[in-house]
Amino acid sequence: MTTHPSRRAFMACAAATLVPGRALANPYREIGWEDLIPAGVPYGQIIGPGQIDAVNDTWVPEFDANAARANETLNGKPVKLPGYIIPFDMTSKGVTSFMLVPYVGACIHTPPPPPNQLVFVRTRTPWPSESMWDPVWVSGRLSAKAMTTQIADVGYQIAAEKIETYKWQ
Template identity: 55%
Template sequence: MDLSRRNLLLSVAAATALPKVAMADIPIEITWDDLIPPGVPYSEIISEGVMDERNDIWQPVFDSNATKLNPTLDGAYIKMPGFIIPIDISTSGVTSFVLVPYVGACLHVPPPPPNQLVFVTTQTPWPSDNLWDAVWVTGLMQHELQSTEVAETGYTLRADDMEVYVW
């Protein structure tokens, strides 16, 4: 009888844990506004800038709000849309990139603030012939301020899945 009670308890424990495991695979769909912490208006992130005449680029000057990150997203499994600015690209595709909120961000205009940029790595390369398409990226997000070739980023994302964003 002791053995069957043990099996019953183990079965109940496994059954209660199962929904938590299944729910962990369902990403939270977020937007770019969600990257800014609650209570920080976007208008307070961007300030003046200076022209780097030597390199012919505009260097924005951000205040401290630009590096404030949403604490609920650190360690969250998310899905978000954006555009790809490639960092590591080969004939098989892109394996690391900066996810940006709009086409041309970081390339033709001053970059958005760090809390509006996500550095993404993926094991499965994204085809290099689809670089202008908006994409959905799903994966584990972390807080990590870092400098890339194109801009300062506030978040990192290890992508498990990517697909073309359909309007």
Template identity: 80%
Template sequence: MALAAATFLPGRAFADSFREIAWPDLIPRGVPYGEIIGPGQMDVMNDTWVPEFDENASKVNTRRDGQPVKLPGYIIPFDIGADGVTSFMLVLYVGACIHTPPPPPNQLVFVTTRTPWPSESMWDPVWVSGRLQARAMTTQIADVGYQIGAERIEIYEWQ
């Protein structure tokens, strides 16, 4: 019986080691929550909307840098193989970056995973657990303020 209890402990410890956060937690304290869809202009050559954010849009919460977090969101796939999605942008609402202009960089997270996420579940809301890195990058869709190497991805269950 003691062996069985010990077997389940690491999984429980794993689940408890990630702090659940929300999207506003990615914005530094004291920085106003900017417009999610701000003004901008059309880049006719590339057929994309180029948003114009204020100076707060790229400010990231460095207090969260390196922390193990659990964040909900939606998947915008980047790399899809036969086994599923291995890199994606985690966004806070359905259609972000695809049907609407991208949110500001401090509201976008680029995620990589060793275990592909099944493509048939790609449009479901998910929880992503991993170590958050306040590291900017530019993708073909948008500028991103954070990155996570996912240790766990699971369907988000509404409660």
């Protein structure tokens, strides 16, 4: 006696063959700020003791060579990183380029974090200015390409493919 697969079994098998599991998964790897530091370099080794700027009444950090080193294994990878927005360019529709920083007030109320803890983001879809102070997720391809801005030296760049409000879990 010959048995044939049921129509349901056939369709399930065909769907599994035609749509690989990876295509259904999130294409972005969720990373944290510690992932931007090269493996084997403790956070305490990228920031030195620093000094007080008495004129401006601020602390000026001292960074060593590790502070500018990028995690090259992430270069060109699609990532999803949480952070806060420091706006650079704005239109009437919202922010089109910004620095993504790891904590509220970085670069504005405090000295900037090390370069490998800052990400410059460009987006084609402006992020609404009324949501600018909310934490966000930025998804896109990470580039370990340093640049200098008027606020700080930045260690990474992302062309944002998706920006969304960060939801606390």
